[in-house]
Amino acid sequence: MTSSVCTRFAPSPTGDLHIGGVRTAIFAWLTARHHGGKFFIRLEDTDQERYMPGSARRILETFDWLGIQLDGGPDHASLRQMKTDEDYAGALADGSYKGISGPFVQSQRLPLYQQWAEWLVEHGCAYRANETPEELERMRAAVIERKEVWNFREEMRLRTDIDPAQPHVIRMRVIPRDGITQLHDLVKGDVAFENANTDDAVLLKADGYPTYHLANVVDDHLQEVTHVIRGDDWLSSAPKHILLYRYFGWELPQFAHVPNVLGEDGRKLSKRHGATSVFEFRDQGYLHEAVINFLAMLGWAPGEGDEQNVFTADELIEKFSEEHIGSSPAVFSYSKLDWLNGVHIRRLPPAELAERLLPFVEQAGLKFDTPEAQARFRQAIPLIQERIKTLRDAAGLIDFIFTDIETPAKQALIGQKMDQAASLAALRETKALLEQLPVFDEAPMEQAMRTLAERLHLKAGQLFTIVRNAVTGKSVTPPLFGTISVMGRETALQRLERAIRVLSE
């Protein structure tokens, strides 16, 4: 048994991280942390055609935002200092971090793959071939025509006298041909594959780059990965990897093939279901705490009768267990994410919430250019904290405090079961009351207003509703008196005066 757990997340640099990929990463990270082990990322950029510049940066930024610390890779502090795409890419191309051997970009490790591919050839576990893609296509078509199973085998080679100096590929031999290759998967259990169904896959491409099969095995071994946690679309090729470990004589890691994330229609989650990139969630005002919590519970539950739903990252680390990852695909529920986001927002200290809210409310057009406006913004936080589901929701709840409102229509200023005259009188009394209120705070204001309602023989709701409309221009707002208090006496009186004028006509 290995002494220390090490897991990795190995994305291809083809764009922003998909939320499903992030979930896999979270499972890998939690596995490592739960066992006090290490976690790193490795860029699988062996397909030159699909490479997207800037991916290293996007991926590193994702983990930075999530608050997931990498052991193999730059830490949060150094990430913050980086400026250009090259800085980020360079950080991953670096030698090693915390004892995990880099580089963490496969294109920087080419000699390793070439060396081990040659090793396999020398030891009879692989061979050279040089059929062109067109030739292979023709062979495949012919086989399928005969309704036979297409599986490349050594004896199918068109040419056997291959000059190692000329372009060619290296393919693995499947040994033994008629055996069975089994694996014990942490989430799928025991799975068996007939070797007859495993083809002589290309390990090293003609361009000198490895395929995934070779690269992941070589890297995972060299980087001492103990738990290979990846999407279950890899399950079918797992026997190839097992065979390779066996050929090399390397100890097998544990495997955990985690199921896909589905959209609400039961299909694989994609753009048409809504947001899929982590950054979209971030930009829509989701907290990283909520995203981690939600994703972790998508396909995992603490089990053993534990019915906890809301977790901090530390709680997840403590309770996580890779054996409890569910084996069936899970549907991504936006409404549950919304709920969890609200929960985590409510858990934030108000000052912290204000901090996170700032970019969002500014983006919505609210400006706090004076210290006084900033103070008002901070005071408004407790009023909205339990009313927002995403950081984006805040602006719409408090905009009227910071920007002018349209004077409400007469209709909105006449109370339930009240006539115009009574409403007018009520607003005048309110204005007088607010003018004289010694301390412009929520509690004394509410008390005074309740007394006023009584004196006018009005129900509190009747009075408050028209005052709300007059002062905020809205019928739905955060608690009235707290809001008025934050807004300040001057603004409130002005707006009341305008409303009074409307009713006086």
Place this chain on the structure above:
RNA sequence: GCCCUCAUCGUCUAGUGGACCAGGACACAGCCCUUUCAAGGCUAAAACACGAGUUCGAAUCUCGUUGAGGGCACCA
């Protein structure tokens, strides 16, 4: 077509042969609280895909059926 995987309320799940006429959470509905909106509390409705076995007893084990997902590249 072949191979692999999966199958409990609408959704995420608990459940590993008896404690389950199946528990929790989200969403939905109603009620309470209440100045609106939230938050909170309470209540309701809601599931073991189907069919055979094994067993005194099955959501749990076996087989089959159906459905869904994934793989079958010099992509990862």
